[in-house]
Amino acid sequence: MEVNVKLFGDFREGRFEEKATQLEENSRVIDIINKHNLPEERVAICMVNNRQAEFEQVLQDQDTVAFSPPVGGM
Template identity: 75%
Template sequence: MEVNVRLFGDLREGRFEQQKTQLEENSRVIDLINKHQLPLEKVAVCFVNNHSVEFGQPLQNGDTVAFSPPIGGM
């Protein structure tokens, strides 16, 4: 399946701002984090299709997943 990934803030450093990523069926947000080697301590917020989710959230083909580091008082 294919999902669209968006990175914000420091998570972009040495990576990308937005890209499409291929994943196996039944993948979860944590699988996407691991695939892109994002440091868990720097991922403060995760959104799937503009809804805040936990790392165990299952993904579906065509989802848009956004990761953000801590900002301000987060």
């Protein structure tokens, strides 16, 4: 199956901004984190199809998954 992965903040450094990613059926959010070597402990925001998601959520073909690290404020 194919999902669209979006990275924000410093997760983009040395990686990509947005990318179609091939996964096996019944893959979970954590599988994307591992596949793209994102530091799990730094994932502050995880969204699937614009809704908050857990790392164990099972993905569907054509889902959009977004990851953001913690963002500093003023």
